[in-house]
Amino acid sequence: MTEKVLVTGGAGFIGSHLVDKLIDQIGYEVSIIDTLEPQVHGNTDHPPDYLNKNAKFYRGSVTDYKKLEDLVGESDVVFHLAAMVGVGQSMYKIKKYIDNNILGLAILFDILVNSNHNVKKVVLASSNTVYGEGKSHCDTCGLVFPELRPSDQLKRKDWEINCPKCGSKVKPLLTDEKSPCNPSSIYAYSKLAQEKIGLMIANTYGIKMAILRFFLVYGTRQALSNPYTGVCSIFSTRALYGKPPIIFEDGKQSRDFMDVKDVCQALVLAMEKNAANGEIFNVGTGLPITIAEVAEIITQKINPNLKPTYDQHYRIGDIRHCVADISKIKNKLGYSPTLSFEEGIDDLINWIKTQKKDIKEPSHKAMQELKEKGLLK
Ligand SMILES: NC(=O)c1ccc[n+]([C@@H]2O[C@H](COP(=O)([O-])OP(=O)(O)OC[C@H]3O[C@@H](n4cnc5c(N)ncnc54)[C@H](O)[C@@H]3O)[C@@H](O)[C@H]2O)c1
Ligand SMILES: [Zn+2]
Structure with a gap:
C-alpha cells in the first residue's frame, strides 16, 4: 500500500526537496501544509512554481488545529518542518517564533494524542543551534x-x-548529540522546546518519533527574498550583483555546511529505520569550513575580482564554532554525506543565476534591523 505522508512546511527550501524525493523516487502520496510565509515566498496566494505538481498543497498554518487534524488523520507519516527560521530575527520577533514553532509543535502532538489517526512515525527537523557553542x-x-x-x-x-x-x-572539537544544549537565541530555544515536548509526549504514548539536528543547509530554492537566513545564498546573491561578501568577526568562525540532497537522505532514513525511533541525530558533513573559506569559494566561482569585506562587526549571540560529529547517524542509520561544499555549492550558484531577474538587489535591511535592536555591533 502506498504510504501517505504529510510534510509541514513542505513548500519551503528543505521541505520541497523532500517532497520531490518522496514522490518521484519513492512513490509516496504527499500532502503539504504551509502558510507561504511572505518573508520566504514573497506576497503570493500560490505555491511556488518549483513545488511538485503531484503533491496536494493546502495553504494553512500548523497552528490551525482543525486543518492540521484533518491532514494528520489521513497520514501514515508526518515530517514536521514548518517553522520560522531566522536566528537573529527571532530575538525581536519573539511571539512570532514561539507561536509558529512551539505552539505549532504542541498542536501537532495534541492531535496525535487526542484524535483518531494511523500515524506510524513523526520526523522532526531540529537544528544545530540548540548546542550553542560546540564541544x-x-x-x-x-x-x-x-x-x-x-x-x-x-x-x-x-x-x-x-x-x-x-x-x-x-x-x-566535533560536537556529538550527548553535548549539553545551550541555546543562544529564541529560534534555538524554540527548536529545543520542540524536541523536548515532542519526545516527552512520544515516550509517554508510544509514538514513534525521530529528531534530526540539521547543521547548515544550502541548495536550490533557498529563500533569496529572505534576508534573515542562508549565508551561502546571501554571499552568492551579493556576488552576482558585484557586491563583496560582508564578513563578521575575522571570518575564522567554523561551521558545517551540507547539501540539501544529503539532508533529504537523512530525513528518509529517519522515516524508514526503526533504529531512529526515540533518537536524536546530528545531520551534517563532519567537516569544518570557515566563513572566510565559504566567501572565498563562492566569490571565486561567481566573480573572482571581489574581495570580501572584513569590517570587524559582530552579532550578539553568534557562536564561534559548531561542527557535527555524525558518527551516530552513520552507524545507526547508514547515513553517508555524498557532496563536499565545493561540489554541492555549484547547484545553488547556477540556480541563483537563473533567478537573477526576479531577485532584488541585496539590501541592508536585515543588518539595519539588527543594528537598531543593538544586536549587530
Ligand atoms: N536551512 C537550514 O540550514 C536549517 C538548519 C537547521 C534546521 N532547519 C529546519 O528545517 C526546517 C525547514 O527549514 P527551511 O530552511 O526549509 O526553511 P524555509 O523557510 O524555506 O521553510 C519553512 C516553511 O515553513 C512554512 N511555515 C512557517 N511557519 C508555518 C506555520 N506556522 N505553518 C505552516 N507552515 C509554516 C514557511 O512558509 C516555509 O515554506 C525548519 O524547521 C528549520 O528550523 C533548517
Ligand atoms: Zn582550561
Missing part, C-alpha cells in the same frame, strides 16, 4: 563546553573561545 578541548582542563563569548570579550575583538575553567584558549 571544545582545553590543553589543561580537557573536554569543556564553553558558554557564549561575553560581550566585553567581543568588544575587544578577541574572537576565539576561552576555557570556562582556566581561561586559556580552547580548540573546537
